Amino acid sequence: MHTLIPLPQTHLFYGGDYNPEQWCIEDWHEDVRLMKEAGVNLATIGVFSWAHLEPQPGVYDFEWFDNVVNLLHKNGIEICLATATASPPPWLAKHHPESLPVNADGVKYFPGGRQAYCLHSEAYKKYASALVRLMAERYGDHPAVKIWHINNEYGCHTSECFCDVCADAFRTWLKQKYATIEALNHAWGTAFWSQHYGDWDEINPPRRAPTFANPTQQLDWRRFSSDSMLDLMNMEKAILRELTPHIPVTTNFLGFWKSTDYWNFSQHEDVISMDAYPEPSTPLISSAQFAMQCDFMRSAADNRPWILMEQTPSAVNWRQQNAPKAPGLMRLWSLSSVIRGAGAVMFFQWRQSKAGAEKFHSAMVPHAHPAKSRIWDEITRLGGELKRLSPILKSKVKAESAIMLDWESWWALEIDSKPSMRLKQDEIQALHFGPLFCSGITSDFVHPGSDLSSYKLVVIPNLYQVTAQHAENIVRYVENGGTLVMSFFSGIADENDHIWVGGYPALFKKMLGIMVEEFAPAVSDEKFSVRFNDGNETQTDLWSEVIHLEGAESLAHFTDGFCDGKPAITKHRFGKGTAYYIGTRLSLDDMVKVFAPIIATANVSPVLPAPLGVDVVLREGEHSFLCIMNNLQESITLDLQKYAGVDLLTGECCEKSVSVDKFGVKIIQL
Numbered sequence: 001m002h003t004l005i006p007l008p009q010t011h012l013f014y015g016g017d018y019n020p021e022q023w024c025i026e027d028w029h030e031d032v033r034l035m036k037e038a039g040v041n042l043a044t045i046g047v048f049s050w051a052h053l054e055p056q057p058g059v060y061d062f063e064w065f066d067n068v069v070n071l072l073h074k075n076g077i078e079i080c081l082a083t084a085t086a087s088p089p090p091w092l093a094k095h096h097p098e099s100l101p102v103n104a105d106g107v108k109y110f111p112g113g114r115q116a117y118c119l120h121s122e123a124y125k126k127y128a129s130a131l132v133r134l135m136a137e138r139y140g141d142h143p144a145v146k147i148w149h150i151n152n153e154y155g156c157h158t159s160e161c162f163c164d165v166c167a168d169a170f171r172t173w174l175k176q177k178y179a180t181i182e183a184l185n186h187a188w189g190t191a192f193w194s195q196h197y198g199d200w201d202e203i204n205p206p207r208r209a210p211t212f213a214n215p216t217q218q219l220d221w222r223r224f225s226s227d228s229m230l231d232l233m234n235m236e237k238a239i240l241r242e243l244t245p246h247i248p249v250t251t252n253f254l255g256f257w258k259s260t261d262y263w264n265f266s267q268h269e270d271v272i273s274m275d276a277y278p279e280p281s282t283p284l285i286s287s288a289q290f291a292m293q294c295d296f297m298r299s300a301a302d303n304r305p306w307i308l309m310e311q312t313p314s315a316v317n318w319r320q321q322n323a324p325k326a327p328g329l330m331r332l333w334s335l336s337s338v339i340r341g342a343g344a345v346m347f348f349q350w351r352q353s354k355a356g357a358e359k360f361h362s363a364m365v366p367h368a369h370p371a372k373s374r375i376w377d378e379i380t381r382l383g384g385e386l387k388r389l390s391p392i393l394k395s396k397v398k399a400e401s402a403i404m405l406d407w408e409s410w411w412a413l414e415i416d417s418k419p420s421m422r423l424k425q426d427e428i429q430a431l432h433f434g435p436l437f438c439s440g441i442t443s444d445f446v447h448p449g450s451d452l453s454s455y456k457l458v459v460i461p462n463l464y465q466v467t468a469q470h471a472e473n474i475v476r477y478v479e480n481g482g483t484l485v486m487s488f489f490s491g492i493a494d495e496n497d498h499i500w501v502g503g504y505p506a507l508f509k510k511m512l513g514i515m516v517e518e519f520a521p522a523v524s525d526e527k528f529s530v531r532f533n534d535g536n537e538t539q540t541d542l543w544s545e546v547i548h549l550e551g552a553e554s555l556a557h558f559t560d561g562f563c564d565g566k567p568a569i570t571k572h573r574f575g576k577g578t579a580y581y582i583g584t585r586l587s588l589d590d591m592v593k594v595f596a597p598i599i600a601t602a603n604v605s606p607v608l609p610a611p612l613g614v615d616v617v618l619r620e621g622e623h624s625f626l627c628i629m630n631n632l633q634e635s636i637t638l639d640l641q642k643y644a645g646v647d648l649l650t651g652e653c654c655e656k657s658v659s660v661d662k663f664g665v666k667i668i669q670l
Helices: 025-038 063-074 090-095 122-139 164-178 181-188 215-243 262-266 283-300 329-339 374-394 407-413 425-438 468-479 506-512 588-601
Strands: 013-018 042-045 078-082 145-149 273-275 306-310 342-347 395-397 401-404 443-446 457-460 483-487 514-519 527-532 537-541 545-549 553-558 567-574 577-582 614-621 625-630 636-639 645-647 657-660 665-669
Touching: 013 025, 013 306, 013 374, 025 063, 025 374, 042 063, 042 342, 063 078, 090 122, 122 215, 164 181, 164 215, 181 215, 215 262, 215 407, 262 283, 262 407, 273 283, 283 306, 283 329, 283 425, 283 443, 329 342, 329 374, 329 614, 329 625, 329 665, 342 374, 374 395, 374 665, 401 425, 407 425, 425 443, 425 483, 425 588, 457 468, 468 483, 468 506, 468 567, 468 577, 483 506, 483 588, 506 514, 506 567, 506 577, 514 567, 527 567, 545 567, 577 588, 614 636, 625 657, 657 665
Parallel strands: 013 042, 013 342, 042 078, 078 145, 273 306, 306 342, 401 443, 401 457, 457 483, 483 577
Antiparallel strands: 395 614, 514 545, 527 537, 527 553, 553 567, 567 577, 614 625, 625 665, 636 657, 645 665
8 A cells, every 4th residue: 555655745846857868967957046036946957867867877966956956945946856767878889779668669769769678677776776776865854855756657658568567567467467378378368369379378469460459468468568567667666665764756647648548547646747739829719728637636646736747838849830839828738737636836847959950949038038028027037926926835726527537448448449549538538528617617527536526527438448346346336326427438438348248338328318329430531410409500529429328318319310310419317427428539528518407417516607619617625715717818807706715826706706817726725
């Protein structure tokens, strides 16, 4: 069981990744002067410093790093200390070429980028462990060090390796899971295509094959690869716990990242952190996507403060076209993260690089002179505002609705050989978050095994794979009075990707009051016509299915195509609760209309009625805070109804109504 070490926090942290090895010593002193001017109180150092800390195998140079640590401390800036293991130095590949990762085609990757390491390389683990131990011994008692930052963005570039070492590790993992080869054969369904295994040594990773690999083999490979990354994190964490048991640990997530099971990772961290890079050219859509990411981080953190570890003040460098953030947008999203649970607002990086792959990635100190820079004006303004928001740390977001997400189901859903390979978990999830966000409803994220009893409404965008135990948990929630919305192609397979037979979705048929006979996904850009019970019609796409009513009522039906005349949306009273089923993909506008009566009957209410694009969140605690975020590119005036108080950002007294500028934020202490 993971023993939680909290991050002592009386104020919001503000800062970013600082990479002094890119700059001369004279710049370091200018950096800390500017940090103080901007209100920076936390700097992440060491993320990509391995080659400078250990320029040759076993030869270390910490003197320059000591100077950086002491300089920051002397100037009142605390430290998020990275273990520097994310990007091995070139000498590791030179002396240990076996440490390089191999893809499914057997092609070895080479150094020159980052994350060039095999997940089971003994050489990598040996040198990484030695470096972490030395850093913990050297800096573990330094008063400036507040949190350890392990590695960086697990799975971002290297989420799997298909080399022979990893193949052996995969077999060991399978032996531990299944114990006998007979149990594995049953789980993998190897009676199909003459895949039956007689010995563990016959099993390989799902390397490139003439056609589809075994689906359960692919699923177990994803589990194994995610576990392998977690093992690397825990390898470092064990050293840090041994030598610095008083310092919490984190590693930075990437919002929703398919390769890495963040539910699992979150159980092994003290503090959750996230890197977030919304697309600034579509601010309204991106604000919703960013809110969804923040809500998941808050949920993974169990409502403890989490860290926005990386973002950018303006443009990134890695899209095909890199739009800048419009004035005010960085502030809006930064404050939105705090409102949705972040206790720290950080950036990648502090000073914009003048060389390397990310030299056009904007930073807190831009290429332009700070005195002449819009970015610097916004950075210093935000730093000043965050100093006023410490009281918000004693409150929490309370959500009455929840969205269900399971990484293993996500993996299984997107394994090949499905009715439609166009069905993507992240897209369908965003489509179900959207109507809640547009209706002013704040949502948590939950795992299928979570306690659902505190939520009035639970939404399941897709749960293709479900265990019997988790299905029972969901059914019990509805039976005990909950309101549930489940979307298509859910409840299809078990944890081994074996079909739950007896009509889809077998374990949820009774709860939903329906039986799905077969699937009819859209061919190319095919559309389906759907008529609601009130006579209104709409067009849907991607998916349709032949639904038979077994106690449920139809709220809408298909009027053409393969499913002509069959229900498209259903409602079923079950026990004390109600279960809805959506058997096709609706547009966001139609989803908002479908969800409106569901939200109302579930007795889930927005904090305040607000125009579409204006996000309102209530935080409750020692004091309560009404938080208004205007994602629109125009000013709005909002009726405050029963709420009144003082805006922490401006000191303005807010009663009856409040005006919020374009991309503006109000945080009203009630």
